[in-house]
Amino acid sequence: MSTSAAPVYMDNSATTRPFPEVIDAMKTVYAEQFGNPSSLHRMGYEAEKLVSKARRSVAALIGAAEDEIYFTSGGTESNNWAIFGSIRSAGPRYKHVITSAVEHPSVLATTEYLEQLGYRVSVVPVGRDGRVDPDEVLSLVEDDTCLVSVILVQNEIGSIEPCAEIGAGLAKLGPRRPRFHVDAVQGFARMDIDVDKWGVDLLSISAHKIHGPKGVGALYIKKGVPMYPLLFGGGQEQGLRSGTENVPGIVGFGLACDMWAQFGREARRKLYELRQRLVSGILEAVPDAVLNSPEPDKAAPHIVNFSFPGFRGETIVNALEQRNVFVSTGSACSSRKSKPSPVILALGMGQDEALSAIRFSMSVFTTVEDVDTTVSALADALKQLAPWRRRST
């Protein structure tokens, strides 16, 4: 067995290594700039200034205004708030929500709960490329539809959903149109986002996916869109999300955004090259591997998903771990359960493909050597596992 010297981390859609600059900035805030932004004295004012600066940095990355960014504890909270806040704001007459078949569990489980509350939820299927048809989404809008919620970049396969087209179509429906929420946790920073151009009302993002800290994210709420508060209390975040701000986390988040603003374009170009190298490397080393991710023009730069029919995803994860390569079977929230991936099934693939899917996800720290090590470790692992491979009947 060939064990690579340094660990090769290819699970960046689960979480990323924080930028060292982010850690340094956060340390300073924890140690020295620890005031409460609501305090009236100078230390409070200094903390408030740090939060405002970070808010501007986050806003700049999605084309939003500073006061349209509401800090939360992460993507899950933002998604829950976007959905529950929207249905509450819309009122009891509105009983219908539209979403896609490939949402992250934080949207999927929330909309499933809405069904228990008596809402109708239309789940739009995806094609083999993992994308919804925007016309199909729009055709499902009814008089009592209050929300359309669609993921931007699918977290297991990396498909980019046609959010700009959906937003443009919804805008044509006039002022009583349903509001549009986008879960942009996996797309944020890894692609250009323009909330105004896309006609987005609500957009969820998270810091730890872009080399920022865990436990901090944001919900973009378009100016003028009425939103029910998430937390009542001291009135922070314009009275919609009370609670003392996570200042160190917010500062780290803002700095990570500044860094992406500086070198994001170049980082994405490099990631697309690595993606290409990884895809062709795996197809060459394992000719019967099934590529689940779409073509690069419809896919994010950092996520590649393959099935290895006859093998179990968890077995491959373990075999790669023994070779110091860290990957995932799917979304981090569900990968400990030995179940076929609903996302791979939604592509029209069989149980075997859904049980043998592996997600390789890269970051700005990923190197050509990491990609090559991953490919050779995978080939080596599958060779070792071959005697246990199940043949499809």
Ligand SMILES: Cc1ncc(COP(=O)(O)O)c(C=O)c1O
């Ligand atoms: C698409 C997507 N949405 C939401 C989340 C949840 O984000 P967080 O981990 O910040 O709660 C994730 C995390 O994996 C994700 O990939």
